[in-house]
Amino acid sequence: MGLKGFAEGGVASIVAGCSTHPLDLIKVRMQLQGEAAAIQPLSFQSAALHMPPRMGPISVGLSIIRHDGAAGLFSGVSATVLRQTLYSTTRMGLYEILKNKWTDPDTNSLPLGRKIAAGLIAGGVGAAVGNPADVAMVRMQADGRLPLPQRRNYKSVVDAISQMSKKEGIGSLWRGSSLTVNRAMVVTASQLASYDQFKEMILEQNLMRDGLGTHVTASFAAGFVAAVASNPVDVVKTRVMNMKVEAAPYSGALDCAVKMIKAEGPLALYKGFIPTISRQGPFTVVLFVTLEQVRKLFKDM
Numbered sequence: 001m002g003l004k005g006f007a008e009g010g011v012a013s014i015v016a017g018c019s020t021h022p023l024d025l026i027k028v029r030m031q032l033q034g035e036a037a038a039i040q041p042l043s044f045q046s047a048a049l050h051m052p053p054r055m056g057p058i059s060v061g062l063s064i065i066r067h068d069g070a071a072g073l074f075s076g077v078s079a080t081v082l083r084q085t086l087y088s089t090t091r092m093g094l095y096e097i098l099k100n101k102w103t104d105p106d107t108n109s110l111p112l113g114r115k116i117a118a119g120l121i122a123g124g125v126g127a128a129v130g131n132p133a134d135v136a137m138v139r140m141q142a143d144g145r146l147p148l149p150q151r152r153n154y155k156s157v158v159d160a161i162s163q164m165s166k167k168e169g170i171g172s173l174w175r176g177s178s179l180t181v182n183r184a185m186v187v188t189a190s191q192l193a194s195y196d197q198f199k200e201m202i203l204e205q206n207l208m209r210d211g212l213g214t215h216v217t218a219s220f221a222a223g224f225v226a227a228v229a230s231n232p233v234d235v236v237k238t239r240v241m242n243m244k245v246e247a248a249p250y251s252g253a254l255d256c257a258v259k260m261i262k263a264e265g266p267l268a269l270y271k272g273f274i275p276t277i278s279r280q281g282p283f284t285v286v287l288f289v290t291l292e293q294v295r296k297l298f299k300d301m
Contacts, residue, residue, distance in 0.1 A: 003093075004298055005092065005093040005096035005097060006089050006090070006092070006093030007089075007093075007298070008092070008093075008291060008294045008295055008298055009088060009089055009091070009092020009093050009095075009096070009291065010084070010085060010088065010089030010093075011290070011294050012092070012286075012287050012288070012290040012291035012294055013084040013088030013089060013092060013287060014081060014084045014085065014088075015286060015287075015290045016084075016283045016284075016286040016287035016290060017080045017081070017083070017084040017088070017283070018077060018080060018081065018084075019282070019283075019286055020279045020282050020283040020286065021073070021074055021076075021077050021080050022061070022073035022074065023275050023278050023279035023282070023283075024080070024141070024275075024279050025064070025073060025074075025075060025076065025141045026057050026060045026061050026064070026272075026275045027057075027272040027275035027276050027279060028138060028141040028142055028238055028272070029060050029064070029141070029142070029144075029145055030054075030055070030057065030060055030271055030272035030275060031234070031235045031238045031239070031271045031272040032142055032145065032238065032239065032242060033054050033055065033271065034054065034263070034264050034268065034271075056274070057272075057274050057275045057278065060275075061073070064144060067144065068144050072144060075140055075141055075143065075144055076136070076137050076138075076139075076140030076141040076143075076157075078140075078156050078157040078158075079133050079134075079136040079137035079140050079157035079160065080137055081157075082130075082133040082136075082157050083130050083133035083134050083137050085133075086126075086129050086130035086133055087126045087127060087129060087130025087133070087134065087184065088126065088130075089126075090122070090125055090126035090129050090130070091122040091123050091125070091126030091127075091184065091188050091192075092122075092126075092192075092291075094121070094122040094125055095119060095122035095188065095192050098117075098118035098121060098122060099114075099115065099118050099196075102114045102117075102118065110196075112193065112197055115189075115192070115193035115196055115197065116189045116193045117189075118192075118193070119185070119188040119189030119190070119191070119192045119193045120185045120188070120189045122188050122192075123181075123184035123185040123186070123187060123188025123189060124181045124184060124185045126184055126188070127177070127180045127181040127183070127184030127185070128177065128180075128181055130180075131173065131174050131176075131177045131180050131181075132161055132164075132173035132174070133157060133161075134176075134180050134241070135164065135172070135173060135174075135175055135176065135241045136154070136157045136160035136161055136164070137157070138237075138238055138241040138242055139152060139154065139160060139241065139242060140154050140157070140160060142238075142242045161173060175240065175241055176237050176240040176241040176253070178253065179233060179236055179237035179240060179241075179253050180237060182233050183230050183233040183234055183237055186226075186229050186230045186233060187226050187229070187230045190222070190225045190226045190229045190230070191222050191223070191225070191226040191280075191284060192222075194221065194222040194225045194226070195218050195219060195221075195222035195284070195288055198217070198218035198221045198222060199214060199215070199218040202214050202217060202218060212289065215285075215288055215289050215292050216285055216289065218288070219281075219284045219285040219287070219288045219289065220281050220284065220285060222284050222288075223277070223280035223281040223282075223283065223284030223285070224277060224281065226280050226284065227273070227276045227277040227280040227281075228277075230276075231269065231270050231272070231273050231276050232257075232269035232270065234272075234276065235260070235268065235269055235270075235271050235272065236253050236256050236257050236260070236269075237253075239256050239260070240252070240253055240256050257269070
């Protein structure tokens, strides 16, 4: 496996990331809705009374197209490419290495617990490597919701990383890294481990043959599990990464979560869940279907 596993995972992740980028953009915009109320020193009741109406995913998407054109749905896509190149290539390749290392040679099987452990380790390492691109991606996706004078106007992911380093210090590139690592561990463990588990179950029960139908079914199931498990961490991560260094509204992840729940209620942790599941489903399907095809292509290399 070795480097081939990293290459296979990288290609599949970039294809999946770019094809579902508009859904990820809508998810980020929805997760930031109501943030102003969360950071105001108001009581829960007062904040709730002044809360602006929340837009649904279709309304958010149409608003982006209306203000920025269809191309606006791909704001920050260069950061997505870099993020998938760094983060997903690492997590996918490392997961395969650990999975192969821990598989019982006699039974050729790997218990679910070990799959989850492999996913936790691979996700954490991948997130640490890809955090700068993740911060840049969130900021570039969030920029369009702000009035023109308040926008950061990054030209590309390279420009975003360069400006952050100069204005906010190198440390800003790892802002929210603990959240990124935690989310990546949850996503990778739930997504990759559950895909393998669902696929094995389908084949062992002879429900389907090892083909496209099996891959799509296992992928959708894995995407749902990953979305439910990761959404709360993802909402907090988005807000912490997007905050400006001047008069930062949150002192950290816990402070962000507490303020958000007080001002917007506990269901705020599942803001953007519809676009999250709408993205995780297609993303996971494209990811694993592409991965299976790339593996066939690389099989004899």
